Amino acid sequence: MDWSDFNGSSMYDAQAVPxxxxSLMDLEDxxxxxDVGNKLINVLGSDHAGVYxxxxxxxxxxxxxxxxxxxHEACKLCALAVLNDLY
Known part of the structure; x- marks a missing residue:
C-alpha cells in the first residue's frame, strides 16, 4: 500500500502510517x-481539531x-478504542 497516494494537511506523514x-498489530501489552491508540489517531488526523x-x-x-x-486482547481493545474515537 502506498500511503503517499493520500493527501492531507502539511502535518500528514504518509511514512508514519505503516x-x-x-504497532497496533504487534500490541500485546x-x-x-x-499510547499506541493515540499514536494511531494522530497519524490519521488531528484528533484535537476533529479533522481526519x-x-x-x-x-x-x-x-x-x-x-x-x-x-491479543490488548490489540483488540486498542483497535476498538480507536474505532470508537473515530466514530
Missing part, C-alpha cells in the same frame, strides 16, 4: 493500549480486520 498500524486525513478510510479496513481477527 509504523502506527504495525495492555499498558501500551493508550483521507487515509483514514483505507486505514479503517486494517483496524477493523485487526479488531476482528487478533488473538
Amino acid at each position: 509504523s502506527a498500524l504495525c 495492555s499498558n501500551m493500549v493508550e 486525513y483521507p487515509v483514514v478510510f483505507k486505514a479503517l479496513d486494517y483496524i477493523v480486520e485487526m479488531a476482528n481477527n487478533t488473538d
